[in-house]
Amino acid sequence: MTSETLSKPGDEPAALGAFLARADDRLNPILVKEVRQALRGRYFRNLFWLTVVLATALGVFMIVLANVDGDLDELGTNFFMATFGVLSFAVHTFVPFWAFQSMGAEWEENTFDLLVISDLRPKQLVVGKVLAATVQALLYYSAFSPFLVSTFLMGGVDILAIGLAIGLSILVSTTLSFLAVALSTLGRTKIVRAALAMLLACALLPVSAGAIGFATMLVQAPNVLRDRDFQYAVAMFGSVLPIVALFAFAIGCARLAHEEENRSSALRVLASAITVVTLAWAAVGYTTFFRGEEQFVIALVGAGCALAMVAYVFFATEPEPFGRRVARQVPSSRTLALCSLPWLPGGARGLALLIGNALLTLLVVGPLALLEGDESIVVFTLALYLYALVVVGLPSGIASYFVRTLRGRTAVRVAIPLLLGLAIFLPSIAGMLLDVHAWMELEHPLDPFWVLACLVDLNLADAGPGLALLAIGVVLTAIVNAKRVGNAVAEVLRCSAERRAREAAAAQATHTTDAAPQR
Amino acid sequence: MTALEVRGITKTFRSLKAVDDVSFTVEPGSICGFIGPNGAGKTTTMRICATLELPDHGDVIVDGVSVLEDPRRARRKLGFMPDNYGAYPQTTIREYLDFYARAYGLTGKARKKTVDQVMAFTSLGPLEEKLINTLSKGMKQRLCLAKTMLHDPAVLILDEPAAGLDPRARVELRELVKALGAMGKALLISSHILTELAEMCDGVAVIESGKLLARGRVGEIQRSLQPHATMYVRALCDLATLEKALLEEPGIANVRGERQGLVFDYTGDDEALARLLERLVARGVKPVEFAGGEVKLEDIFMSLTQGTLQ
Ligand SMILES: Nc1ncnc2c1ncn2[C@@H]1O[C@H](COP(=O)(O)OP(=O)(O)O)[C@@H](O)[C@H]1O
Ligand SMILES: [Mg+2]
Numbered sequence: 155m156t157s158e159t160l161s162k163p164g165d166e167p168a169a170l171g172a173f174l175a176r177a178d179d180r181l182n183p184i185l186v187k188e189v190r191q192a193l194r195g196r197y198f199r200n201l202f203w204l205t206v207v208l209a210t211a212l213g214v215f216m217i218v219l220a221n222v223d224g225d226l227d228e229l230g231t232n233f234f235m236a237t238f239g240v241l242s243f244a245v246h247t248f249v250p251f252w253a254f255q256s257m258g259a260e261w262e263e264n265t266f267d268l269l270v271i272s273d274l275r276p277k278q279l280v281v282g283k284v285l286a287a288t289v290q291a292l293l294y295y296s297a298f299s300p301f302l303v304s305t306f307l308m309g310g311v312d313i314l315a316i317g318l319a320i321g322l323s324i325l326v327s328t329t330l331s332f333l334a335v336a337l338s339t340l341g342r343t344k345i346v347r348a349a350l351a352m353l354l355a356c357a358l359l360p361v362s363a364g365a366i367g368f369a370t371m372l373v374q375a376p377n378v379l380r381d382r383d384f385q386y387a388v389a390m391f392g393s394v395l396p397i398v399a400l401f402a403f404a405i406g407c408a409r410l411a412h413e414e415e416n417r418s419s420a421l422r423v424l425a426s427a428i429t430v431v432t433l434a435w436a437a438v439g440y441t442t443f444f445r446g447e448e449q450f451v452i453a454l455v456g457a458g459c460a461l462a463m464v465a466y467v468f469f470a471t472e473p474e475p476f477g478r479r480v481a482r483q484v485p486s487s488r489t490l491a492l493c494s495l496p497w498l499p500g501g502a503r504g505l506a507l508l509i510g511n512a513l514l515t516l517l518v519v520g521p522l523a524l525l526e527g528d529e530s531i532v533v534f535t536l537a538l539y540l541y542a543l544v545v546v547g548l549p550s551g552i553a554s555y556f557v558r559t560l561r562g563r564t565a566v567r568v569a570i571p572l573l574l575g576l577a578i579f580l581p582s583i584a585g586m587l588l589d590v591h592a593w594m595e596l597e598h599p600l601d602p603f604w605v606l607a608c609l610v611d612l613n614l615a616d617a618g619p620g621l622a623l624l625a626i627g628v629v630l631t632a633i634v635n636a637k638r639v640g641n642a643v644a645e646v647l648r649c650s651a652e653r654r655a656r657e658a659a660a661a662q663a664t665h666t667t668d669a670a671p672q673r
Numbered sequence: 674m675t676a677l678e679v680r681g682i683t684k685t686f687r688s689l690k691a692v693d694d695v696s697f698t699v700e701p702g703s704i705c706g707f708i709g710p711n712g713a714g715k716t717t718t719m720r721i722c723a724t725l726e727l728p729d730h731g732d733v734i735v736d737g738v739s740v741l742e743d744p745r746r747a748r749r750k751l752g753f754m755p756d757n758y759g760a761y762p763q764t765t766i767r768e769y770l771d772f773y774a775r776a777y778g779l780t781g782k783a784r785k786k787t788v789d790q791v792m793a794f795t796s797l798g799p800l801e802e803k804l805i806n807t808l809s810k811g812m813k814q815r816l817c818l819a820k821t822m823l824h825d826p827a828v829l830i831l832d833e834p835a836a837g838l839d840p841r842a843r844v845e846l847r848e849l850v851k852a853l854g855a856m857g858k859a860l861l862i863s864s865h866i867l868t869e870l871a872e873m874c875d876g877v878a879v880i881e882s883g884k885l886l887a888r889g890r891v892g893e894i895q896r897s898l899q900p901h902a903t904m905y906v907r908a909l910c911d912l913a914t915l916e917k918a919l920l921e922e923p924g925i926a927n928v929r930g931e932r933q934g935l936v937f938d939y940t941g942d943d944e945a946l947a948r949l950l951e952r953l954v955a956r957g958v959k960p961v962e963f964a965g966g967e968v969k970l971e972d973i974f975m976s977l978t979q980g981t982l983q
Binding site: 176179181183186187190191194195263264265267268269270271272273274412413414415478479482 | 755
């Protein structure tokens with residue numbers, strides 16, 4: 155309103171000022187705060203100039219080296235490697251690590267409570283931190299752009315290769331910042347935070363090195379850009395990164411949200427998204443580039459399931475009843491409420507999500523297999539998801555009878571992968587003692603990976619005992635979970651009915667006030 | 674409508690019941706002192722009110738909104754000043770307030786105006802360009818109070834705001850709190866030092882070991898605890914004569930020496946008290962000081978918590 159009245163037509167500066175004021179209002183508050191602090195602080199400035207000086211020194215060293223050797227063909231490539239090397243560490247290590255520390259500082263400096271009780275949403279907090287990191291990354295990229303331009307001018311380097319390297323680097327840096335912030339929200343005590351920082355550093359350094367390796371490969375052999383397999387891999391990588399970033403974003407938001415809020419649904423939708431995206435790539439690949447290569451589909455379905463498994467373990471061990479706030483958000487329509495069931499919080503509903511994603515996968519994979527007459531894909535997919543169901547559902551189902559505390563739930567979450575490990579490795583130890591050679595080689599019916607491998611080869615004779623055990627596992631899982639699944643469905647229906655009743659009461663109330671005579 | 678209603682909240686840490694079925698209300702425009710020794714459960718209660726902690730049982734209604742059912746809306750109606758909180762380094766007073774104003778969704782001119790207003794209210798205006806890390810404790814408290822007022826909440830919860838302040842800063846804080854009460858805000862202010870609260874509160878809630886021991890106006894609690902008034906008399910005669918004269922009067926008990934006079938418990942109304950004075954004069958006792966009835970928060974607190982303090 156006020157800005158409108160300010161900007162008379164033809165009054166350019168006022169219009170611009172009003173536009174800037176509006177843009178300023180839209181800015182993420184955290185971003186504004188972080189940039190102000192970073193500009194005044196010494197940490198970023200010093201690090202920034204240090205990297206620029208280091209890159210210059212390395213670049214000059216490369217030029218001198220090339221002159222000494224008289225090997226000028228390689229000059230552009232070497233210069234690129236030197237400067238991109240420094241840039242890579244800056245944007246793939248320093249910047250995400252800064253994001254990690256910046257989020258953690260809110261707890262360490264005791265400022266978090268004041269943030270949380272403000273009107274900022276968790277997503278604004280996470281995005282603000284990542285944006286502030288991205289601004290730093292962009293400063294690095296722009297500081298390094300003269301180097302990259304000189305690289306190109308020195309010749310011998312494909313502009314497309316540089317473009318792809320930088321483009322992917324920006325995507326990776328942003329994703330890493332999201333991951334770093336999400337990781338930072340996982341622990342608030344000093345010891346846990348130190349462990350998380352170590353973990354992050356151990357993950358970031360290889361990524362920086364890998365990025366250098368990838369960029370080097372690109373500039374040294376730019377022909378790879380015209381390779382279809384390479385294009386396919388890059389496209390797949392490029393589509394998975396945003397999902398990983400989104401997943402990290404959702405974890406961060408869930409960790410920062412109030413405990414009564416719905417902290418699960420967004421993650422569940424993303425777990426479904428992972429399944430959908432891997433299925434889409436499998437379908438596209440299987441019908442085009444990798445026509446008839448069932449290994450390709452099996453690898454993608456397996457990877458999608460494995461990625462989502464981590465999430466299923468968390469979902470299936472959530473507390474069963476809705477929080478008070480979530481209970482009020484269940485859709486009022488019965489059908490809608492039942493359809494949304496797998497994506498609503500609660501352990502049993504987590505199992506429903508797993509089953510739903512399994513059905514979806516079978517629905518996509520089934521026709522594909524029919525297309526090529528390759529039934530091993532279907533058998534594999536079915537067995538894979540039944541294993542997933544047993545691995546997640548059996549321990550969490552049993553635990554649901556007596557585990558009530560957060561600590562207990564964390565213990566179950568840790569126990570599930572451990573139990574799987576035991577199922578695989580205990581028989582092999584037994585094999586050593588009893589001198590059963592196949593068991594020692596991890597070829598025994600309790601090892602899902604071996605049974606699945608047999609199924610891919612359609613070797614039903616070997617897979618037989620494993621499948622029998624699997625069937626028993628499925629029956630047990632169904633028994634221990636029947637009650638909580640029933641309760642979960644009943645709860646959704648009840649909350650939906652309650653909401654209908656509330657809405658009817660509210661409508662009634664407004665109706666009577668409308669009918670009341672006007673003053 | 675009640676501004677703050679605490680409904681039977683309970684919070685257990687491991688085996689320790691930090692807050693045990695605590696209920697009380699604070700009306701708009703009133704200033705409620707929340708007193709109890711260290712570890713009584715004041716901070717935990719306040720953090721539950723501020724949506725920072727979940728109660729095991731019970732609920733808190735802030736200006737009609739449940740902190741459990743709609744924490745976001747409750748937060749908008751509530752200003753909380755924690756007992757210890759950090760301030761961002763490399764930030765000036767204006768930037769700090771501007772950041773929180775943005776966080777509360779204030780835009781454009783309204784944001785600048787609100788920041789100016791709260792700075793004027795807390796007399797921080799002249800210091801707006803000062804870095805926060807260079808501020809004194811009293812200044813930081815005022816800054817946090819200014820921040821708490823940015824979104825004009827109906828309820829203000831201040832956890833130990835006077836702790837560590839010098840006497841001057843304490844007086845300034847008291848004036849600010851009174852001004853806020855006069856603006857119609859409901860205030861809940863905690864302290865373990867009673868004299869800090871005595872002059873600014875309309876009522877008190879006394880808590881110890883997680884249990885609410887008493888709640889009400891200072892005078893009401895006093896009367897419920899001791900139906901008699903405590904009086905002080907000094908006269909131009911020796912104490913023995915004075916004591917003898919007093920003990921012959923009805924309604925007087927527990928006479929003891931204090932300063933240069935005597936203190937005694939008196940049961941009876943003001944009329945009877947006036948007659949008592951008349952009779953003392955008639956007996957030739959010549960009183961020069963005859964005072965009492967002053968309710969001391971300190972005394973209430975001591976008599977309430979006596980048993981468990983040691
Ligand atoms: N997060 C927590 N974990 C475990 N115990 C806590 C926690 N917060 C408070 N307590 C305990 O609860 C009791 C009440 O603490 P608090 O509410 O801070 O008291 P007050 O503010 O009145 O001094 C204390 O015994 C304290 O040790
Ligand atoms: Mg306290």
